[in-house]
Amino acid sequence: MSPNYLRPCRVHIESMNKVISTAVCFVAALSFVLFFFPQPLLGASARIGVVLPLTGKLGHIGRIELNAIEQCLREMKDAGDGFAQGLELVVEDTASGKISITEIFDRLVKENQVAALLGGCSSAVVWELGVLAEQHQVPFLVTTASEDRITEQGWKHVFRLCLPASEHLSSFGEFLSRRLRPKMVGIIREKSSFGRFGAFALSRLFRSRHLKIRIIQTYSPGAECFQYALAKLDRPGLDLVCIVSRPREASLILEQMRAMELAPKMVLGFGNPFSTEAFFAHAWGNAQGVCTITPWVHSVRYSGVQQFTQGFISVYGRLPDYHAAQAYAGLQVLAHALHQAETLAPQDVRNALNAIEMETVYGPVRFASYAKKDRQNRPPSLLVQWIDDRPEVIWPPKLKTANFQRWK
Numbered sequence: 060m061s062p063n064y065l066r067p068c069r070v071h072i073e074s075m076n077k078v079i080s081t082a083v084c085f086v087a088a089l090s091f092v093l094f095f096f097p098q099p100l101l102g103a104s105a106r107i108g109v110v111l112p113l114t115g116k117l118g119h120i121g122r123i124e125l126n127a128i129e130q131c132l133r134e135m136k137d138a139g140d141g142f143a144q145g146l147e148l149v150v151e152d153t154a155s156g157k158i159s160i161t162e163i164f165d166r167l168v169k170e171n172q173v174a175a176l177l178g179g180c181s182s183a184v185v186w187e188l189g190v191l192a193e194q195h196q197v198p199f200l201v202t203t204a205s206e207d208r209i210t211e212q213g214w215k216h217v218f219r220l221c222l223p224a225s226e227h228l229s230s231f232g233e234f235l236s237r238r239l240r241p242k243m244v245g246i247i248r249e250k251s252s253f254g255r256f257g258a259f260a261l262s263r264l265f266r267s268r269h270l271k272i273r274i275i276q277t278y279s280p281g282a283e284c285f286q287y288a289l290a291k292l293d294r295p296g297l298d299l300v301c302i303v304s305r306p307r308e309a310s311l312i313l314e315q316m317r318a319m320e321l322a323p324k325m326v327l328g329f330g331n332p333f334s335t336e337a338f339f340a341h342a343w344g345n346a347q348g349v350c351t352i353t354p355w356v357h358s359v360r361y362s363g364v365q366q367f368t369q370g371f372i373s374v375y376g377r378l379p380d381y382h383a384a385q386a387y388a389g390l391q392v393l394a395h396a397l398h399q400a401e402t403l404a405p406q407d408v409r410n411a412l413n414a415i416e417m418e419t420v421y422g423p424v425r426f427a428s429y430a431k432k433d434r435q436n437r438p439p440s441l442l443v444q445w446i447d448d449r450p451e452v453i454w455p456p457k458l459k460t461a462n463f464q465r466w467k
Contacts, residue, residue, distance in 0.1 A: 104145035105397050107390075108167035110178040110188060115155025117180050124178065124202065124386035125150065126375055131390040134370060142398045149173055153184050160187040168197055174403045175200065175396075177389050180382075182206035189217045198396075198408045202389040203382060211431040216405070218412050218426050218434040220389055221354060228264050230440045231327070231352050234454040235268055238463065239325055241298035246275045247288055247312060248303035257303030257329040273297055280305070285312050286319065293321055303329045306341040313345035325350060326466045334443055334450050336378055348466040350444045350453070355381035355421055358460055359441060359452055362418040388421035 109128060111121035128148065135143035149171045151163045167173045175198040179185035185204035192199035193214045201209060201217065205224040209217065222229075235241060244265055248254035258275055265272055276288035289312070292300060300316070300323045302309050309328055316326070326349050332338050333351035342349070357368045357378055367387055371379040379387075396411040397403065413434070416425045422438040429435070442454035444463060451461035 104147055105403055106147045106149050106171055106173040107393060107397075108171065108173035108176045109148050109150045110153055110163065110167070110176055110184075111150070112155040112180050112184070113150075113152040115157055117155045120180050120203070120382050121152070121178075123380065123382050124180070127371065127379060127383035127386040128177070128390045130367075130370055130374060131387045132394075134366075135394065143394060146394060146397075153181070156181055156184050160184060161191065164188060164191045164195075168195060174198075174405075175393055175408055177393050178202055178386070179204045182209065185209055189214060192216050196405045196409075198405060198412060200389055200393050200412070202385040207432075210433055210435040213433060215434075216409055218436075220392065220421065220424065220436050220438075221385055222438060222440060223432065223435065226437070227354070227440050228260060228352060230442045230454050232264050232268055234442050234463075235270065235299075238454070239299065241270060241324065243271050243273045243294070243297045244299045244301065245273045245292040245294075245297050245323075246301045246303065247285070247292065248275065248277055249280050249305070249308065250277050251280055253330070254303050257301075261301050261303070261329060278308075280308070282308065283311060285315050289316060289319055289321060293319065298324045299327065300325075301327045301329055306332050306335075306338040309333070309338065310342040310345055313342060313349065317345065322466075324465050325463075327351060331381065335380060339445065339448070346445045347448075348445065348464060350442060350463075351450075353381055353441050353443060353450075354438070355384040356441060356443050356450045356452065358443075358450055359422075359458060360460065361420055361422050363420045367420045384421045388419035388424065391419045392417065392424050 109125065111124050112118055113121045113125065132143065132146060132148065149167055151167055152158070153160065153163060167176065176188065176192060177200050179188065179201040180203045182204040185201050186209065188199060189209060193216050196216055199217045201219040203221055205221055207223040207225050210219050210223065246258050246261060248258045254277065262272060273294055274291055276291050278285060278288055302312055304312060328349050328351045331353055333349065334353040334356050339346050357364065368379055371383060392415060395417055396408060396415055400407040400411040413426060424436050426434040426436055439455050439458065441452050441458065443450045444453050444461070446461050446464060452459050453461060453463045
């Protein structure tokens with residue numbers, strides 16, 4: 060028989076054993092939950108590193124894209140999206156490539172521990188970020204940079220939303236072969252790197268479609284009289300005239316083409332400025348009937364475009380361009396992937412991006428591998444025409460909002 064003074068000790072030991080057993084059970088249960096349930100379901104916040112040029116020569120594009128990304132997050136939260144409440148943007152200014160990309164990457168990944176990277180305008184900057192993202196296994200969704208080699212490196216953590224540069228003219232090429240079938244083509248371009256690039260890209264497309272290029276005329280930037288150059292293009296059978304120019308000069312070229320009564324079937328303005336309100340403000344009546352190629356325009360019939368456009372106008376006082384649409388869609392895709400990922404570990408986020416198939420304001424998104432490309436989205440490029448003061452989609456047929464009209 061135990062002495063009475065030992066009984067309190069035994070009672071105390073038995074109580075401690077119960078407490079320890081309870082604690083062990085609690086830890087085991089917590090471990091089970093942490094193992095079998097993904098972090099998003101536990102309400103964990105997720106940080107997204109946004110890398111854009113907010114200053115420098117590309118600063119105007121970066122600020123537009125940041126506006127769109129912030130709008131997307133704001134609208135998801137306002138809509139009551141529970142997962143979106145835990146999303147946080149960590150923004151870094153790449154300063155158009157004038158700041159150390161390695162330092163930016165280290166701040167985002169090592170200091171802020173972001174789950175993924177989003178953005179990228181300059182292909183040179185995106186290349187540096189892509190190398191680091193692949194080395195450190197950080198998922199990186201590229202929204203805008205279009206240099207082909209970005210998705211030709213076999214990288215497993217770099218995804219691209221926009222088309223590669225080599226595919227920008229694909230819809231225009233289809234339109235030429237299946238609809239317009241021009242016999243001869245003329246090009247008028249400015250004497251600049253932009254003019255040379257545009258003429259080269261168009262010439263390569265025309266040769267691939269076995270089209271005869273009648274003549275290429277050049278002019279100096281800032282010119283106001285184009286009659287001599289246009290006279291060289293005034294030839295019977297010239298069905299298509301392509302203009303590689305800035306909006307101001309393009310307006311004058313179009314005005315003088317009408318005054319000279321040049322009558323090609325189609326006039327194409329090469330470059331994204333021809334799809335913007337800035338071009339229409341310069342050209343006004345002369346813009347009517349002009350066609351151009353663009354990745355996106357606010358009249359396209361994709362899911363959520365109308366709401367996105369109205370929201371952008373109400374906050375920022377201007378129509379969104381294709382840069383804004385790419386950025387907005389980028390956050391749509393990345394937020395969905397983070398939500399679907401089993402955990403916020405890089406491998407799980409990468410797997411979720413690989414499995415993405417969804418509709419966005421930039422069209423359907425699915426990352427595929429083809430030719431030399433890996434994890435490349437393939438939205439259609441759009442051929443649009445200014446009809447009744449509005450850029451209407453005329454190709455591809457499944458997206459068209461108006462029929463092609465011969466230039467007058």
